[in-house]
Amino acid sequence: MISEKMQKALNDQINAEFFSAYLYLAMAAYFEEKNLPGFAHWMEVQYEEETMHAMKMYRYVVDRGGRAQFKAIEEPQKDWDSPLAAFEATYEHEQYITSRINDLMKLASELSDFTTQSFLKWYLDEQVEEEANVDEIVQSFHLMGNDSRGLFMLDRELKLRQASPDPTAP
Ligand code: OFO
Numbered sequence: 001m002i003s004e005k006m007q008k009a010l011n012d013q014i015n016a017e018f019f020s021a022y023l024y025l026a027m028a029a030y031f032e033e034k035n036l037p038g039f040a041h042w043m044e045v046q047y048e049e050e051t052m053h054a055m056k057m058y059r060y061v062v063d064r065g066g067r068a069q070f071k072a073i074e075e076p077q078k079d080w081d082s083p084l085a086a087f088e089a090t091y092e093h094e095q096y097i098t099s100r101i102n103d104l105m106k107l108a109s110e111l112s113d114f115t116t117q118s119f120l121k122w123y124l125d126e127q128v129e130e131e132a133n134v135d136e137i138v139q140s141f142h143l144m145g146n147d148s149r150g151l152f153m154l155d156r157e158l159k160l161r162q163a164s165p166d167p168t169a170p
Contacts, residue, residue: 017054038159
């Protein structure tokens with residue numbers, strides 16, 4: 001059985017993961033409007049991954065005999081100054097999410113909740129990948145500068161992104 005304190009913190013994180021999904025879907029819509037289908041696709045895959053992160057946590061809370069509870073999801077930003085600004089905002093957001101997972105790990109450790117620590121290990125590893133992927137894209141923007149052909153090529157490259165396998169699937 002999960003403690004009340006840990007359950008509340010995980011429920012807050014479920015909300016944060018759904019907000020991430022919403023934010024990236026808002027970015028996908030922004031890129032669709034800018035006629036950048038590859039960037040839009042990348043963000044749509046990101047949206048799907050965030051939904052999976054939320055559902056994986058939901059399943060854990062339920063499986064530990066807890067109660068998943070939902071709060072309103074904050075409205076995400078709608079516009080960004082440029083494609084680069086959207087990816088920089090993504091990088092910043094992922095760093096924030098990493099700090100939240102670290103705080104959850106700290107709480108689980110203070111509560112001697114070893115099962116939740118083991119569960120959260122997956123998220124810690126996932127955040128390394130999340131940050132690295134976005135940082136790589138931000139660096140590509142810096143390398144191409146104002147070259148519109150570069151933007152076209154990067155858009156085509158990001159169109160190839162495939163969703164990661166769902167670790168919650170049976
Ligand atoms: Fe769920 O990792 Fe991004 O936010």
